[in-house]
Amino acid sequence: MIPVTWYMMLSAAIFCIGIFGFIARRNVIIMFISIELMLNAVNINLVAMSHYLQDMRGQILVFFIIAVAAAEAAIGLAIIISLFRNRATVHVDEIKEMEG
């Protein structure tokens, strides 16, 4: 059996990759995917711990996270589309109407 710490390390690694992607990449879609990566890192963590603790609560939270992430994706893509209609760009460095 794979020890629970391995899952936690995997989760921490994916979470960090997500943070890096969010900070380093300038394409809105990629930044959004990075956030999904972070959420799924949390899901791995929760499921592994839930199995380890023999407790259902973690898996219940995972279901909630998946559902909310779907709603979030719908809203995020809608916002990106409405911006794209006005500006035709998905590059965050070009989206700077306001500064100072």
Next chain:
Amino acid sequence: MNFQFPDLTPVLPEAFLVLGALLLLLIDLSIKNKNATAFISLVLLMVTGFTVYSTPSGVTFGGMFSVDAYSSFFKYIFILSAAMAILVSGRYLRWRNEEHGEYYTLILLSTAGMMIMASAADLITIYLGLELMALSTYVLAGFIRGEVKSNESALKYFLLGAFSSAFLLYGISLIYGLTGITRLNLVASAISESGLVDNPVLFMALLMFVVAFGFKVAAAPFHMWAPDVYEGAPTPVTAFMSVGPKAAGFAVMARVFLVALHSLQADWTTVLVPIAILTMAVGNIIALSQQNIKRMLAYSSIAHAGYALIGLITGTSAGISAMMNYLIIYAFMNIGAFSIVIILDKGRVPASSDRLDNFKGLAKTHPVPAFLMLIFMFSLTGIPPTAGFMGKFYLFMNAVEAGYTFVVLAAVFFSVISAYFYLRVVKFMYMEEPEEGEIPAASMSTAPVSITIVLAVTALAVLLIGVYPEALLAMAKNSALIF
């Protein structure tokens, strides 16, 4: 397996508001006059307020949702700010041809999310309430679809909001892994029983929570989104989200830190003290150089998050009550100031609507709005006899009693700095001539009755609480007794 149906009495206000909002979405299809939709949503909020008042304290859903005086106090703040935001919205949206019924539904749903947050006694409930609030607010920020600024504001809010909730979730998963539980009070007992106080992973989780809530209440160094989002969003939405979600963030923060992580108080105070000082510094100093009134108020709102954090740092029941007291006072003065900005709004004139220069000579052309703005600016600065002074006074007094004199000294120092940019608006209004060739702004007499009502209520509340704060203080004190 037996299934016990949960007692629904404690969630009655939230259930009513969510069902009402969804029903409103349906009814709205057959309503031509959107003022009627706004009116129905106000009635819904009033009824919700009444159910909050009449719902007895209690715990339901196996302890995941608790109603107490503390949560009710915050619910009043949310309902009040939502109602005022709805009242000031109508004309602003109509002038931009974006008056849709969904707007009111979204405000109601966002309010329901905040109410769930205030009542949450479990990390899962906190997350769900927070997302309901945040997802509705993202859409509200981008509600003026044709305007790039509004799109950009929604995008930035969305990206950073989602980023911060990932941190919250990671923190929750660490706490769950360590304690095997997500209920706030059980987390506290699990931490003390199994001697986890010095566990580095628990400290990690604490940091994750600080980051997540720091984003939500716009505390430095997690404030970068706030100025852009507040500037680009429709002004009534800015008024709403600079008050409601911020108060909801503080409501949750106090519960998580004082209930679940109570035994780590020394740790989170160490983390929050520099954040509070930095927040006050960043908010007040950068606000000095702003030329746009909404942006200036955004930095001011960052600074006020710093002041409210002092109450949390104090960590006592008295400190929390001072924070709650301050948040409600802040709601009145901030929404009041934004209502003046909305009155001076000129519709779809490109970008010139919110310039600070518009306030030049306002006292000559529009004496009543100028005088009200004067009251709100004095209150935001903290000059007696306005409510802002009382709020700050009790906040600082409690912090000094708890031994955080140096934080209070910093706060007083930065409040002095803040006087410059708040009083600059007053100087523009009373001591300068109106600019030549400016399109005259709408005057008080042509403003819709609804905005006049909000201005009257906020100005009266600011003055009344400033002169006679005892009633509010007693209420906040009773509500904070659970800590």
